Amino acid sequence: MRICFFSESYEPLLNGVAVSVGLLVKRFREMGHEVYVVTSAFPGYRDEDEHVYRVPAIRTWADPEYPVPLPYLSRVPEKLKNLDLDLVHTHTPWMLGWLGLRIAMRKRIPIVSTNHTQYTEYVHYFPFAPKSAKQRFIIGLMRRYYNRCSGVIVPSAYVQSMLRDFGVRTPMYVIPTGNELGTKRDPQARASVRAKYGIPETAQVLLYVGRVAREKNLGLLFAAFDRLAQTYASLYLFIVGGGPWEVQARRLASSLKAASRVVFSGPVSRKEVAAYYSAGDIFTFPSMTETQGLVLSEALGAGLPCVAVRAGGSPEMLVEGEDSLLSENDVDDFAAKIKLLLADSSLYHRLSSNAEKNASRFSTSEMVRRVLTVYETVLSRDEALASCDTSLTEG
Known part of the structure; x- marks a missing residue:
């Protein structure tokens, strides 16, 4: 399977999203899948992995640790047009998430997105508007984005319920991130x-x-x-x-x-x-x-x-x-x-x-198996819809 991940959080960032994305990339490649990653550029950081595409990003006063990507100021969108992909998996409903959606729609392939973050609780990083207004804006954007996806992965039933309350109707799959550290008493x-x-x-x-x-x-x-x-x-x-x-x-x-x-x-x-x-x-x-x-x-x-x-x-x-x-x-x-x-x-x-x-x-093997099952589900559903469309056209 040829998969392209889109995530603002990836190496060298150290957070739960970056850990989850890195784990999937590593395990899928070990299983023989072809995996690409589109993420933000970091000053002084260079990838040895030729399948990682970095887009320009700027640091902001709101949270300098998390550069804001500017994907359309690069040639990355053009390069992605030439990739022969089976599926897009985004890990963000923001700039890179919308780029991933655009690529998936252009290639007419399924798109899966994972919601990793309770974004409505992070509005304090952007103080120039009332909290309630910022939260309404975020909820509306998340609803529009996730309702355009083929499937949404969430790490807990709590998030599934939250997104349903936001008006997300897309099929959801609860899959916690596995513990790849292998922590133990030492x-x-x-x-x-x-x-x-x-x-x-x-x-x-x-x-x-x-x-x-x-x-x-x-x-x-x-x-x-x-x-x-x-x-x-x-x-x-x-x-x-x-x-x-x-x-x-x-x-x-x-x-x-x-x-x-x-x-x-x-x-x-x-x-x-x-x-x-x-x-x-x-x-x-x-x-x-x-x-x-x-x-x-x-x-x-x-x-x-x-x-x-x-x-x-x-x-x-x-x-x-x-x-x-x-x-x-x-x-x-x-x-x-x-x-x-x-x-x-x-x-x-x-x-x-x-x-x-x-x-x-919290087995990483179980996490990977379940994510692949989601991919197979949305791919088979997409093929069935395409077959139905063809039958209607021919009829």
Whole structure:
């Protein structure tokens, strides 16, 4: 099969979308499929892969980490005309998504799109209009885009329900992203990472891995940690990752009573981050805007019980009371759930053991198999419609 992916997020970006796209590209090529990628250019980054097409992009003040692509200022659209493709798979409803749709329509081939992001919760990056107006605009654009697709893949039933509420009528398929990191307990990595950042071997460590951004609700985690740190003298908070809110996060952490026990790693490469999970004891995830929460499956693989806010797609990744505890978006409740694990070693070890077992639910092989099934479904439906059109014309 010859497939072309369109995504604003791809190497060298480090986020859940880039991970998902990279995983599919790698696995499909290993299976013998021919895969192309259209994505944004990054200053100083060069691809060794000749099947990756970079379009010009500009950095904006809103979020400099995510360049805005300008596909029609390049020859890429012309080059794509000459590709013999079976299917287009977009990972964005924005500029590159519409380019992918245009290519699919021109070639009369199916287009599948994956919705990775709860875009309505990111409007704070564009402050020059009322929040409600921005959200209405985004919902309308998403509805128009996804209703032109042959199929839509979503990472959770939560997102499926959200898109249905937005008026998306296209067939949808719930397929969570698999854990390709293969996280596991690693005592050597645990000792090494802790030593690198000056975290004592005997410390109890609350771990957060992910983008340090306003929408991740990290203020809740900082407040809960500061409250618990007054009781637990060996408690540390380890923030792994970077992002646009890192300066503010460090400033907020410095104001805590237990500021000396908050450790920031800064950006960590995808190749290195698996080891960082072993440095933690409890995975704490306050985000309310996740469509899935890929880091939750990675934490489970490392045997970390999770404490997460009951919002978005996060609850679907976890089995409450078995490998995790869920909290309301409330400091008292979030701190109380963490305290249960700190105070009850039998509960902690039971959830930790179950976490490792339950991580197997997020198999990359199963993810790839199910995505290919979606491709085969839309291709067969497209062929049936084409056959019907031909019959009507001939009749």
